[in-house]
Amino acid sequence: MIKTKWKSIIAIWISVFLFMSFFMMFSGCQALFENSESTGTDEPEEKSSVFYLLGNDKVEGQMMGCVVQTMGGKTIVIDGGSEDALAKRQLMDFLSENANGHVDAWFFTHPHHDHIGAFHGIFSNIAGITVDKIYHNFPSLDELETYGYRNAGEMKIWKETADIFENKFAGKVQIVQPKDVFVVDEIKITVLRVYDPTMTTNFVNNSSVVYRIENDHKSFLILGDLGVQGGAELMENCSLELLQTDYTQMAHHGQGGVNQEFYAYIKPKRCIWPTPDWLWDNDNGGGFDTGPWQTVRTREWMEELGVTEHWVAKDGTQGIKF
Numbered sequence: 001m002i003k004t005k006w007k008s009i010i011a012i013w014i015s016v017f018l019f020m021s022f023f024m025m026f027s028g029c030q031a032l033f034e035n036s037e038s039t040g041t042d043e044p045e046e047k048s049s050v051f052y053l054l055g056n057d058k059v060e061g062q063m064m065g066c067v068v069q070t071m072g073g074k075t076i077v078i079d080g081g082s083e084d085a086l087a088k089r090q091l092m093d094f095l096s097e098n099a100n101g102h103v104d105a106w107f108f109t110h111p112h113h114d115h116i117g118a119f120h121g122i123f124s125n126i127a128g129i130t131v132d133k134i135y136h137n138f139p140s141l142d143e144l145e146t147y148g149y150r151n152a153g154e155m156k157i158w159k160e161t162a163d164i165f166e167n168k169f170a171g172k173v174q175i176v177q178p179k180d181v182f183v184v185d186e187i188k189i190t191v192l193r194v195y196d197p198t199m200t201t202n203f204v205n206n207s208s209v210v211y212r213i214e215n216d217h218k219s220f221l222i223l224g225d226l227g228v229q230g231g232a233e234l235m236e237n238c239s240l241e242l243l244q245t246d247y248t249q250m251a252h253h254g255q256g257g258v259n260q261e262f263y264a265y266i267k268p269k270r271c272i273w274p275t276p277d278w279l280w281d282n283d284n285g286g287g288f289d290t291g292p293w294q295t296v297r298t299r300e301w302m303e304e305l306g307v308t309e310h311w312v313a314k315d316g317t318q319g320i321k322f
């Protein structure tokens with residue numbers, strides 16, 4: 001009698017246990033999914049393109065590197081930074097961490113080492129980075145040697161970069177021309193000017209290709225290291241509408257590039273500075289505004305134009321959602 005009673009109690013408990021297990025297996029899991037969904041979808045984060053200004057906080061010299069990532073996950077690089085080991089490492093790490101080591105389109109402004117050095121350094125070795133397409137319009141090696149020669153080391157980088165283009169990227173390099181338009185997902189890149197072989201003053205900086213980069217919401221003007229003469233040419237040949245953007249990359253690291261007249265003409269709304277701290281403050285070691293550079297003047301011009309938003313590479317790599 002007692003035995004039978006215990007058997008019944010055990011049987012009931014087993015049934016309850018099994019029932020609860022099944023109940024939890026289904027309803028419990030469902031509840032879990034509902035929870036995870038509800039935390040993510042109450043206020044879905046709007047997708048956006050992102051423009052990254054690569055930091056100039058670790059590398060001592062000035063450099064310029066920008067990366068644009070599309071909503072579809074494609075990656076566009078502009079220049080990339082200098083030959084400095086830290087600049088190369090920064091770019092490699094950024095691309096490995098954020099782009100699976102793949103660049104869909106790589107655009108260059110001009111061949112000075114603080115712009116192409118990182119690319120040259122990476123692809124002089126076994127890169128670990130893949131690139132679908134490269135866009136530039138560099139002067140020929142002869143023109144660079146005649147009008148832009150500074151030292152043998154830089155000449156060597158130019159020659160080696162030309163070799164890298166030819167040997168490692170055969171069929172993947174396109175020489176851009178004014179009014180060319182390239183589309184990568186939602187991003188449109190328009191070429192506003194390319195180098196003029198007769199503009200031999202400040203030849204290499206003035207050889208900067210100028211790009212307008214935009215999606216449906218916002219636009220960026222990429223001036224590279226364009227000088228006064230190149231700026232004057234743009235004012236004459238390019239429509240103001242194309243030059244006016246939401247973000248302006250300050251020419252030649254924010255000093256000694258296009259002049260005040262050019263900036264007054266295009267009226268920057270927000271400024272992007274590929275500028276390290278010593279250059280930002282024109283500090284040659286003696287304190288604020290003691291150096292020979294004009295950056296503080298350019299900052300004053302921007303203040304006069306009412307610009308209050310500045311993205312400066314001295315503060316490290318920064319992403320602008322647009």
Ligand SMILES: [Zn+2]
Pocket residue numbers: 062063064112114115225252253
């Ligand atoms: Zn530069």
